[in-house]
Amino acid sequence: MIKKKVAFYTLGCKLNFSETSTIARNFEEEGFDRVDFSSVADMYVINTCSVTDNADKKFKTIVKQAQKVNPDAFVAAVGCYAQLKPEELADVDGVDLVLGATEKFKITDYINDLSKNEYGQIHSCEIEDADFYVGSYSVGDRTRAFLKVQDGCDYKCTYCTIPLARGISRSDTLSNVLQNASEIAAKGIKEIVLTGVNIGDYGKGEFGNKKHEHTFFDLVQALDQVAGIERLRISSIEPNLLKAETIDFVSKSRTFVPHFHIPLQSGNDDILKLMRRRYLSDVYIDRVKKIKKTMPHACIGVDVIVGFPGETDDHFLDTYNFLSELDISYLHVFTYSERDHTVAASLDGVVSQNVRKKRSKMLRGLSVKKRRAFYESQLETERTVLFESENKEGYIHGFTENYIKVKMPWDPSYVNTLHRVKLLEIDVDGIVRFKFL
Structure with missing residues (x-):
């Protein structure tokens, strides 16, 4: 019997990559052969992202790529954008199936003979129903794996659609995370990157149970004991959730590396309040100083958003100067883009696209300088x-x-x-x- 072939394309974050891998393993268990996305396949699965406008636009291009290789292939869209705007994706020419936040992990239940549908079929839950947890990890390039430990978010940042796309904050059990870490180690992979939507919030249980059975610090300590892992890396953690005890532990850890990625979003407190972030700039300064005091050689990456509604030239210069003076190593710069159903989309003080681009370019230039200075500081070590x-x-x-x-x-x-x-x-x-x- 000839096996059906399936190919995957992932947009967005490390969390999406880990979930694509889990979905792919489900297909393999059902007897499918996984092939590269540029190869001829019977089915193409696109894991979507909703964080930026760009990811939305890219989706159509990827569908066209798949259709070029095999016009008769069955095309499915899953993930965040599929949860937020299922009708929009279902209307894209060539899309046969759209699955939301809970359905994507049961994708093989929704496919029959892979014959193309006249219209894109939608199976999308109310996001309140996304209250269970599916553990996953990705094994990509043999050297590094992304291990999902948490999903969803209870924060209400005014620019963000993630809570709408992924639901409430919920975590994997500690025993399951350790089991997955052991499986990764057994494959000979040397580095694990911890990933989730808000991993510092680790410990919240399933079904909206807010009781923390374990904390992020418990998780870090337990993972450090897993045999066979050479390196553990914390992907991204909110400054208010990065506690001193975690920083101290990483500095002495067997496996955790001196690399932190900490979202800032703005160096101006007025803008941070408009964004409804859970800290002000002084907390951020404190975390950076604490890291550099315990680990002078540590690498610190920063997320920052430019062009948020109400961001004046003075606000932006506050951010630029704040970052310029801070002992950080590189920036990930995001140009603000309006997202439906977010508070920020209706705020006054819309910043023109030209100004957004200009500010983004300035910060990207600063990032190059910061990375260079950090690299230079490490020469001869x-x-x-x-x-x-x-x-x-x-x-x-x-x-x-x-x-x-x-x-x-x-x-x-x-x-x-x-x-x-x-x-x-x-x-x-x-x-x-x-x-x-």
Whole structure:
């Protein structure tokens, strides 16, 4: 019997990648062969994102790509955008099935003979029904896995659609997370990145049970004991949930690396209040100082949004100067985009697209300077590098524990191996050269 072929495309965050992997394993258990998205498949599954306008637009392009390869293939859309705007996706030419937040994990229940539908069928829950938890992890490039520990969010940031797309905050059990971590370790993967929507909120149970059976700190301590894992990385954590005890533990940990990604969104307190963030700028300064005091070599990444409604030139300059003076390592800059059903979409003081672009460009320029300064501060130090599996223009790349990117001429024998090195110089492409110790 010829096996049916299925291909996957993931838009958005690390959490989406981990969930795509889990959905793919379900297909494999049902007897499907997984193939690359550019290959001929009987079915294409697109895991969507709703965080930016760009992800919305990209969806149509990806559907067209799939149809080009096989016009008769069955196309399914799942994920955040599918939950928020199922009708919009179902109307896209070529889409046969749209599944919301709870249905995506049961996708194989919704497909029959894979013959194309005249109209896109929608199975989408009310988001209040998304009250159960599905654990997942992705095994992508053999060197790193994304391990989902938490889903949903109870925060009410005025610009964000994630609570509408993913529901309430809920967590995996500690025993299940540790089991998944052990499975990953058994596959020979060296690094695990913890992921979720709001992972610092870890511990909230299923079905809206707000009792914290375990805390994020409990999780960190327990994962540090899992045999076979070389590195653990915290993907992104809210500043108000990154406690001193966690920072102290990471500084002495066997496996957790000195790399933190902490969303800021704005360096101006008035804008933070408009965004309904759960901290002000002084809390952020405190966290950065605490990290740098305990781990001077730590890498700190920052999320920031430009062009939020009401953001004046002075507000933006507050953010620019705040970040310029802060001892951080790089920025992820997001240009604010209006999202339906969010409070921010109806706020006054809309910032023009030109101004948004200009501010974004300024902060991206600052990010380049920050990364360069951080890299320079680490030259002549000794670090451990984990090498990746991709051959990029004749080079193999790797990352140190504190997230410095290095390279050397391609040699497949180094893939997924750890080596002590001395960082020597920054090449013209901004990547660091080293020597083995």
